[in-house]
Amino acid sequence: MGQRLVLTIKNNSKILANSYYHWSAYTDSAAEITNRCIETFKHTKYTNDLDIALEMLASTGAGLTDDEVPEFFRMKAKDPLIQIIPPNALDRDSGLIAVSKKGMENSQGWSEGDVVINIEDKVVDFVVLYYPDDDWLVEYYCDEHNINYDKLDKNKVENIIHQIAEKLPTIDQDISEIKFEDFEEFSNKLYAISGEFLDCEGNIVGKIE
8 A cells, every 4th residue: 555645734625734644644644644733733833824824744754845845935025924944854754844835735635645634623534444345355354264256155254244344443433534633542542443343334444563
């Protein structure tokens, strides 16, 4: 599965900034980065949205790329309310921050896993998981139980899926809109799981590991 994570900070529909991480589109590492951003938000002294977004991204170790530094200072010159001076990027593993439309679109184009943090509604859309299809699950089940998948009675597929689901742990939270105050608990549940789990609607969801 994917390795390239893009973490986006927005205020409702307005995207403020994003950061690209080359080796972080795994469920646990993405959750850790998200927790750092939320914790920073809780203690921020800033009131300007862009300041807040950049402080959150910088807290993960990310910094502005060489192309984005002049873009940022152009924005700062137009808006005297911007106070923060973000660090320069160390490398793509630590995180590359973009603030310009072109830069953010370029980062997004590389994404294989997404986290979107809405600082107005204080919710996280955590999309660093996958939904395995029935064929994949049944084929995996057959491999585990030495069953010939090609000769499997297709009428048994639903029963096999049910057997798989019965043995999985459940995370009874809506993973598309997780409140800031609930995210740490959600991530702790993720850390304790390996492989697949059931979401609040009974869907089988897989961690990217």
